[in-house]
Amino acid sequence: MNPESLELLEYERLRSLVGRYVGSEAGRRELGRVEPSMDRAALETGLAEAAEAMAWFKDAAKPKIRGGDTAPRLRFEGLPDVEAAAAKLRIEGVVLDALEISAIVMVLERATEVRLALAPQSQFYPLLAGRAAQIGDFRPALRQISGKILPDGSISDDASVALRRIRRDKERMRGDIQDSLERFLKSHREDGLLQEEFVTIRNERFVVPVIPGAKKKLPGVVHGSSGSGQTLFLEPIETIDLNNDLVRMGEEELREVYRILREMTDHLREHRFEIQGAAETLAALDLIFAKARFAQDFDCVIPRFSPDEAPRLLLKSARHPLLQDVLKRQQKKVVPVSLELDSSRRTLLISGPNTGGKTVAMKTVGLMALMAQSALPVPAEDAEFPIYDDVLADIGDNQSIEQSLSSFSAHVARIKEMVEAATSGALVLLDELGRATDPEEGGALGVAILDEFRQHGAFTLASTHLLALKVYGSNTPGVVNASMGFNEETLEPTYVLRIGAPGKSAGLDISKRLGLPARLIERAHRAMSSTERDIATFLNQLEAKIGEVSAEAEELRKQKADLEAREQKLTKEMEQRERARLREFEQTAAEAQKRFEQQAREAIESALSAPEQRKQVEKVMRQVARTKREFQESVESLAHPEKARKQAPKEEIVEGAxxxxxxxxxxxxxxxxxxxxxxxxxxxxxxxxxxxxxxxxxxxxxxxxxKMLPKGVxxxxxxxxxxxxxxxxxxxxxxxxxxxxxxxxxxxxxxxxxxxxxxxxxxxxxxxxxxxxxxxxxxxxxxxxxxxxxxxxxxxxxxxxxxxx
Structure with a gap:
């Protein structure tokens, strides 16, 4: 993508905004690699992973079908960066220090948590589960290392039997030295040779403070003096051997600690590739879930990509994320942007009032296209983009004193670069096209530039105040006029993008609202030509009509939705009443049939008691059976009339029917x-x-x-x-x-x-x-x-x- 366009559209600020949700340094490094891409398969996979992470957060508090538990919490915050330590493992003979090993252990513990949380969830989150399944099982390795390094980076006494013994001996030796020095202090308390009565350490040896003159009177080794020179630190002769033993034990301890560190390093080195893979997977998952948290906070959706043969740019209620972030802190809301362009309408020309939001609308479209092609969710209700091969933007005033470029020169130089780079797969954004020169020449130049991009087939959004461009937008196939709304009563822009007609600049109205003296406004009105006034009046009327039509359309949409909802409700209620009626009818019929059978059975049993009536009883039984069958058929016909066959009209029956x-x-x-x-x-x-x-x-x-008879039969x-x-x-x-x-x-x-x-x-x-x-x-x-x-x-x-x- 064009680097200057990325800068103009503030892509780096967007990346920093997403970076707030990344928990680890490795995740931030992963975010630093994010950039717009044209790889459709990779983008769709990245967005699908973000969608699963969004679903994970949405379902976090809901019981899962898999057994009623809730989605476990995944932790990426405070995860140490082990890239350098993992690189050292690839070098034979290098021993990691305790803090490096401790960092790797923490990463492996978190990786194990993530694997156990995500890998079994392939039914619900297949892509995330696939990522987690790549993490190895480090539990056996962790059992060999965990607990041997304390939080402060020191080696635990339990790291080995030898280390525990050495430290126990050292502690006992310290006690012996302390006792010896305390006896020394006690014996020389009355000599006046002691500076103070306490034991301290100098050069890793236990000493006592004495006055300078005591050096000749007390046998021992002096290990330095205080800053003032008034205190010497003396190691008495009787503790020298004990201190030597203590130093020797300290060296033994260091050797044992080094051995333990080397052993743990070698153990980790056996899994160096799995460790590196786990760290990379954690960084990738950290970024994926950061995208999801960003999407939650900014009400984002997962964008779609249109087919190459039918490109479409669709945004519904889109919001610029950086502006939304600023206004959210002020407890305000962004006015969303909605638009649609396709292969038959690739150019959108936006006009309307100054400070009305034209530039923000174009920046919103450009930044969201970059976000979609970076596999990031976008803040909108719905979004679809072509996959652009470049985004080309000319936004703002690029004048440069150092390069002797005026605003117009910088404008033309930038457009020259864009024209040379433009293709049918580009998105072009032109702010204030034809600006900084004579309006007539600027309009003519703007029309030529816009038509050039149109012929290239690029998707183009341009803003303008020039009449020539508004006329071009109205008369040129494939070009759509749009305007930013303006409230005539309050003289304030509404920031609402309306598709279908150009808008007026409203410069004098806005100047009046901003406090310019009325006499200046009146003088400016008189200076306008009648044509300009007529056009301004026409655009005012057109904008008012568009507002009315939009309001009516919205009202009709609401009424239609209400009618459809009411119709569905009535249909549902009728179906419920009909089902209840049928159940009641069938129940009544069943009860009537049951009573009939009971009465018939009782009558037959009574009649059978008289043998001379047996023949008549058999006749009655046959009649009962037939009556029962006919009754059932009648009930079925009444309960389900749609199943009853209709009598065919005589006039419909013809030969051959x-x-x-x-x-x-x-x-x-x-x-x-x-x-x-x-x-x-x-x-x-x-x-x-x-x-x-x-x-x-x-x-x-x-x-x-x-179909049963062979041919010829x-x-x-x-x-x-x-x-x-x-x-x-x-x-x-x-x-x-x-x-x-x-x-x-x-x-x-x-x-x-x-x-x-x-x-x-x-x-x-x-x-x-x-x-x-x-x-x-x-x-x-x-x-x-x-x-x-x-x-x-x-x-x-x-x-x-x-x-x-």
Whole structure:
């Protein structure tokens, strides 16, 4: 990315703002490596990791599905920087000091915490868990080292048996020396040779303070004097050997400490690559969670990247993070920016009042594009960007006395660089285009520059006060005018970006608000040409109309949302009432059926007590069974009317139509419409005649061709059925002949898809009836059978219901 644009858009300040949320020095070093990139896959992965970290914080206090626990707290604050120490481990023979080892131990302990917290959570946070899974298991190594180094960097007595013994001997030797010197002081207390009665240490040896004249009278070694020279520090002759032993023990201690440090260093050296990887992973996770905390505080979202073939720049309620940070401390809110550009509209020309927020709007877009391409969440409600190959900005006054550049010269020089660098994949930001020169020439130059970037295909945002550019924006395809709002009553900018029309500069109005004398304002109004006044008036009216339309549109949007919410609520309430009604109806019907069955059972049991009434009881039982079935069908039809088949209007039935017939599972094709109210139909491979009232539904479309027959194979329909074909009459026939005919009849009815037929066998001696019932009981296509109702022949006929094929 262009370094000057990064500076103009204050990218480094943004990085410092994010740096507030980084806990460790290694994390800050990782943040220092963050820069805008064009690697789509890496950016999407980085943003997905930030999204998971945001979800981690959001879910931190919520029980997880995995077992009811909450997300553990991850600690990165105060994590020591072990980069130098880890580098030393790669050099054979180098021994780390205690503080370096202690720092590495702390890092490994934190790394272990992070691994145990994140690695098992792959179901919820797969990317973070994947990072954590790269951290090795350092628990065995930590058991060898932990506790041997104290917080102050000293080696614990428990680090080795030898060290404990040496230190115990040293302590005992100190006690002996202290006792010896105290006896010395006591014996010479009355000599006047002692300066003070206390024991101190000089050059790591125990001594006592004496006067200068005592040097010749007291045997021993002098180890220096006080600053005034009035005190000498004497090691008496009787303690020299003891002090020598103490020094020797101190050297032994140092050698043992060095041995322990070397042993721990060698142990860590075995894991040097894992240690370096763990430190790098912790630094990366520190930055990822810093992004998430930044996103929490600044109400950020994860931006999307549009496809290269359909680039789109979309911002909804976007806020400049640096401005938001400043205003937040003042307990104020940023006025958000919303805009949309795409492949057909790549240029946005912003006009409007001075101090109205044009520059902030452009800086917001530019900085957010850089943030998105740095895999950082952006403060907005929604955001989508193309992946830009460069961001080119000319913002502010770049005049330089040293380089003899005026404002206009610096402006032109910068634009020259931008034109040379611009591509179709660039984002161009031009503040006050055509400024610092004659308005007419500046306008003409601005139009030429803007059109150059438009022809390059770059996404361009430019701000201006010049009329020529506003006209260009209104008349040029692919260019969109926009304006910053201005309140005519308070003479203050509203900082709201409005898309669709240019705005007026309002320089005189703002000057009046800022306290410029009224006489100057009036003189300036008189100096304006009539054309300029007319244009200003027109823009005022246009802005007022846009405000009205925007307000009406917002009101309509709210009303639409309210209506949709109300409609959903009413629909839900109706569905609930309907379900309650159906439950109540079904419950009432079930209770009625239960009472009916109970009463029927009691009546039947009472009747069975009289043998002469058994035949009549059997008839009643059959009627009860039929009534129960019809009652259930009626309940189902009333409770679920959508399932009930509709009676097909007679006028819809024409030759060739596909229809459904009552008690026939498959569709039928109408061959002829007869004058006597009958239809001749094909049902499967069979042909039959049925009353037109048997039609329950006329089907739409043509019947599907059979997929069962090979090419070139045809079937001929069976014998013609008449209107009585749904029943067979076997009265007067021998049992064997009759049952064979019934068997053929049932097979033919099943093939035709007929679901309900009647077998007429008469009363007689009951031989045919029993034979038909035995046949039905064993027939594979029979679903159930029962005596016919009185209107259908009573016990002289049997109703047979066939299975659906």
């Amino acid at each position: 596909r229809v459904r017939l009552r008690d026939v599972s498959g569709p039928a094709r109408v061959r002829k419409v007869l004058n006597n109210g009958l239809l001749e139909v094909d049902v499967g491979f069979l042909k039959m005649q049925v009353p037109i009232t048997e039609v329950t539904e006329v089907l739409k479309g043509d019947a599907p061709q059979s 045809s079937l001929t329909t069976g014998p013609r059925w008449d209107t009585l074909s749904r029943e067979v009459n076997i009265i007067g026939k021998h049992a064997e002949e009759a049952l064979e005919e019934v068997d053929r009849f049932l097979d033919s009815a099943y093939l035709a898809g007929v679901l309900r037929v009647r077998v007429v066998h008469g009363h007689g001696m009951g031989i045919l009836r029993k034979g038909v019932q035995d046949l039905c009981k064993a027939h594979p296509n029979v679903e159930k059978y029962y005596p016919a109702s009185p209107s259908e022949g009573g016990t002289g006929a049997t109703i047979v219901e066939l299975k659906e094929n």
